[in-house]
Amino acid sequence: MSDVARKLIAVLIVVAGALLLWISKGFYTDAEDARNLTKDTVAAAREREASNDPRLKNSYKFERGGWAYVHLEGDPATIGFQHGYLLAPEIEDAFPAVSTGMMHSTKRDWPFFREMARVQLWPKLDPEYQQELEGIVEGLNARTGSPLDVYDIVALNAFEEVPDYYVPWLDKQEKKANAPNLKSPGNCSAFVATGSWTKDGQIVIAHNNWTSYMNGERWRIMFDIQPAQGYRILMDGFPGVIASDDDFGINSDGLMVTETTITQFEGWDPNGKPEFMRARKALQYAGSIDDYTRIMLDGNNGGYANDWLLGDRKTGEIAQLELGLKASKLWRTKDGAFAGSNWARDPKVLKLDTPQFDPNNMETSPNARRARWDQLLNENKGKIDVALAQGMLSDHVDTFQKKIEANERTLCGHVDNNARGVAVWTWGPYYPGGAVQGKATDSNMTKQMRLVARSGHPCGDNFQAKPFLAAHPEYAWQEPYLRDMNAGPWTVFGSGEPRGTN
Numbered sequence: 233m234s235d236v237a238r239k240l241i242a243v244l245i246v247v248a249g250a251l252l253l254w255i256s257k258g259f260y261t262d263a264e265d266a267r268n269l270t271k272d273t274v275a276a277a278r279e280r281e282a283s284n285d286p287r288l289k290n291s292y293k294f295e296r297g298g299w300a301y302v303h304l305e306g307d308p309a310t311i312g313f314q315h316g317y318l319l320a321p322e323i324e325d326a327f328p329a330v331s332t333g334m335m336h337s338t339k340r341d342w343p344f345f346r347e348m349a350r351v352q353l354w355p356k357l358d359p360e361y362q363q364e365l366e367g368i369v370e371g372l373n374a375r376t377g378s379p380l381d382v383y384d385i386v387a388l389n390a391f392e393e394v395p396d397y398y399v400p401w402l403d404k405q406e407k408k409a410n411a412p413n414l415k416s417p418g419n420c421s422a423f424v425a426t427g428s429w430t431k432d433g434q435i436v437i438a439h440n441n442w443t444s445y446m447n448g449e450r451w452r453i454m455f456d457i458q459p460a461q462g463y464r465i466l467m468d469g470f471p472g473v474i475a476s477d478d479d480f481g482i483n484s485d486g487l488m489v490t491e492t493t494i495t496q497f498e499g500w501d502p503n504g505k506p507e508f509m510r511a512r513k514a515l516q517y518a519g520s521i522d523d524y525t526r527i528m529l530d531g532n533n534g535g536y537a538n539d540w541l542l543g544d545r546k547t548g549e550i551a552q553l554e555l556g557l558k559a560s561k562l563w564r565t566k567d568g569a570f571a572g573s574n575w576a577r578d579p580k581v582l583k584l585d586t587p588q589f590d591p592n593n594m595e596t597s598p599n600a601r602r603a604r605w606d607q608l609l610n611e612n613k614g615k616i617d618v619a620l621a622q623g624m625l626s627d628h629v630d631t632f633q634k635k636i637e638a639n640e641r642t643l644c645g646h647v648d649n650n651a652r653g654v655a656v657w658t659w660g661p662y663y664p665g666g667a668v669q670g671k672a673t674d675s676n677m678t679k680q681m682r683l684v685a686r687s688g689h690p691c692g693d694n695f696q697a698k699p700f701l702a703a704h705p706e707y708a709w710q711e712p713y714l715r716d717m718n719a720g721p722w723t724v725f726g727s728g729e730p731r732g733t734n
């Protein structure tokens with residue numbers, strides 16, 4: 233008898249038992265109660281059965297400081313199964329929120345995204361990542377019976393690149409009338425520094441993730457991945473997604489990685505490979521800045537175009553890879569600092585890939601934050617360490633108004649605080665978005681595979697959904713998914729944290 237058949241029979245026996253109990257005792261007079269009991273019994277039996285799956289051996293999950301930490305270990309299919317199983321509740325919570333956001337902004341339905349994932353993204357994925365994604369579906373389904381299939385999960389993995397890069401490109405190709413005004417997102421504030429800029433002369437890297445609160449509230453997974461091939465990874469991430477995607481991660485060969493997106497980037501190459509796969513692959517397999525750059529450029533599709541900030545703790549060298557589609561540029565140094573706040577700076581990238589972006593308008597969020605990074609990094613030259621980095625990620629200085637006010641121009645973003653919104657990203661007035669969590673590490677911590685992270689606004693402020701929605705009914709469509717975003721404490725995480733500690 234096959235495993236599946238055995239499991240099915242086991243479930244049926246439990247169901248039959250429950251029904252017998254119901255009939256014999258006449259305990260439930262209400263048919264609704266009986267149906268719920270049956271459903272609950274089936275679900276409990278399924279979950280019990282799945283929890284005994286040998287593929288879950290060596291994997292585990294615990295909650296700390298507002299983060300869900302998962303340790304995944306094994307071949308690609310096994311890592312995927314563990315991911316899908318351990319994070320099933322988080323995936324089932326995140327999927328409706330993300331897919332609703334994708335459909336709302338693009339005015340496309342979900343079958344459109346599934347079809348795009350099936351026809352265009354899936355065939356371009358390396359087999360090991362196909363296996364991992366199939367594993368996620370299998371683990372998720374084994375635990376909850378979720379109807380989500382692999383194309384739903386691939387579309388979820390592409391939630392940064394398809395709605396804001398592929399769709400506007402497609403709308404243009406199709407000369408679509410009344411196409412929505414879609415702009416590449418402005419995600420994140422980050423820096424990397426080394427040499428005479430830091431306290432110990434080694435690398436310091438830090439990043440806060442800017443996104444809608446609806447998505448950001450769910451961007452609270454700490455992934456410790458021990459793959460059968462490639463380097464060990466510690467990264468923050470999103471339920472059901474194989475890349476960090478915001479991005480912040482380190483690997484066991486000493487690579488330190490983050491990025492901020494390029495504002496007003498335009499372009500898509502339908503022959504390229506999905507960005508989420510290249511980003512995951514680069515973190516898993518790159519042992520140097522050169523390796524990282526090569527993997528990101530191989531099949532560059534233009535999706536989720538970023539300024540990558542990199543460090544190699546083995547050499548103390550840092551780099552900035554401005555990855556446009558028509559142009560790209562790599563800067564590197566063993567004595568300097570690179571910052572990111574969603575602006576491109578290479579003249580060729582500016583001209584060819586971001587034709588609408590104005591680098592001189594100091595009123596906009598990317599340029600105002602760029603000015604603040606310049607001030608902060610220069611003021612603290614020679615003193616920069618992880619503790620200072622945490623403070624920088626929490627900074628509320630608005631360089632345009634020359635005052636302290638948590639808003640869309642501050643390194644710790646609070647776009648919901650005022651009526652300006654961020655036009656260059658098509659974020660409207662009081663858009664519920666901004667900095668949703670922060671992370672930092674340095675060379676020494678990376679050697680020990682450790683980083684420090686805070687869930688929620690890096691400054692520690694809390695966002696409250698109910699009063700916000702009452703004041704801003706234009707965001708009522710987010711009501712089913714938007715919830716309070718309370719900041720956790722700055723919390724240190726390492727690879728192989730003892731399981732079950734809280």
Ligand SMILES: [Zn+2]
Pocket residue numbers: 626627628638644645646689690691692693
């Ligand atoms: Zn703040």
